[in-house]
Amino acid sequence: RNVESIDSKNLVLFNYVHPNKKDYLMGSWENSVSKTIGLLPAADPSVYFPDIADESLKCDLSFVGGYWPYKGQNLDKYIIPLCYPIGKYNIKIFGNQAWPVSQYMGVIDDKTVRKLFSSSLICPNVSEPHANVFGFEVNERVFKLASSKAFFISDPISSLTEDIFTKGEAVVATDPDNFHCLVKEFINNPEQREKHAAACYQTVMKEHTYAHRAQQIMESFS
Template identity: 25%
Template sequence: MLKIFIFEPSDNVGAYWVRDSCEALKELGNKIEVVKLVSTGKPLIEILKRLKEFAPNLIFTINHIGLIPEFVEVVNRMSLPVASWFVDDPFRYLSPEIVIQNCIIFSCDKFYIQRLKDFGFKRVYYLPGATNPKVFKPIRLTQEEKERFCCNISFVGNSIYHAYATYKKYHEWIADPKTQRTIEEVLRLQKENHLLDISDILEETQRTHNCLLYYPGLEQIESVKICLEFAAMSLYRKKIIESVANLGLKLFGDDGWCTLLDGKIDLQREIDYRTELPKLYNASKINLNITKTQLKTTINQRVFDVAACKSFLLTDYRRDLGSLFEVGNEVVYYKDERDLRHKIQHYLGHEDERTEIAQRAQCRVLKEHTFLHRMKEAFNIIRDFL
């Protein structure tokens, strides 16, 4: 048995990853101490008091959350090992100033493995996403739930319109036409080639346009990269949603969709990840997936969650899809908007095919892709490290 000290972030998605991981770790016989990080912050002295009282063998975190410099300084003095599982772009969370002496890193995306090693981490391993089959499972819906959720196609997700709005302000602020054309090209290339890294696109575009964008410091250039990447993601999502809007789509998300789509779609309110999303997955003939740009080679959690519900999914392509599922037999992907429309029309007319694919996907997930599987994989590695 290990004693594991875990930070739970204040944002919902990160918190769910932590809770599902904790549930699996407890099931494996470990003792867990969870520190919830509220948005207003928790006093460091209180966190350190709980750390010393619990006396853990290991600190475990999602996306390095909670590892502020003052806490890391104490951890290094205590020679405590830290394991961090990045389920997003790691470089949105890492800081060169935070150096952990005993650290093991897991990334859900192989794209970042070598980059994390280049950053200075010696122990970096691939650990893809997973699902909690106690939450995501086949559900018998009430009549009221059927009326609310049943549809041909559903998509649940953020419009990311705030990033596009920020881009437009940045574009206007620049004023210089040559520089404006340069960032327009960066945005276009990222939207059309979302598997490419924004840093590579930015570097190449500045060279080909002979236009060096000026940044006062590292923090500013990283902010610009994030803005451009997410603005491109917003436009990519807009393009996909518009291409299938007339095929019986129900869209659930933030108010930014109304602005992004010029009010041309009947937007459903945002729904709760734990209590409502599994019902929607069960009620939808086709669940649509549009992966965020920062996941370059791996698949997101929706692919696992929908499969656990024994429901049908159409996802955009990622290279590691075929190493986690049998493509065509357990999961179906689309190449572009035309291919997506064609496949939606095909599978809406072939319920038997949808059902068979969904059944096989569920078998795969329950056999290989739950949080219990992931924690077993991770801690088989961690035990050799302790």
């Protein structure tokens, strides 16, 4: 039907948030629409799955994402300090916007991203600043990493541990200093890395693929 003919009382709104956190953003909408649902990003297992490590991509840490002033507020705290002194860690950074460090290696395609995840000891997850403050926005990166069975350490996002990885599957830092300590702790601990990566993989495959999200949408209209 045309948008003009849709009865607002029957409209369903989707947002970038777990259903448990939707009232924070969407509570006021309940008075004007019949139903709201929260819909998170997820993993596409046809694109992101455990792959064979690529010798040319092997590294201690890798990060895929652009650098811009707003996101840089967190990247400067979490990732940039790990880049110095140069050579302390073997770091590979890719993204569609250049970084102010020599470890930046340009743009990368999805297939190579998957290979990179499987070739890295640690894949940091860093969010935009508001995600740390409000705690409801979980980015797609964590689902891609988990679906690839890659080990990640994340910056603090309440919803990540309260709504998604609720059984201690994910390693989540409390602040930048703790993040750097966790990198030091896990980089030489392959058994623990594999344990957490496998647990996150199982959780995402069970509940957080885009097939699950499609089912959520279908159920919201039933």
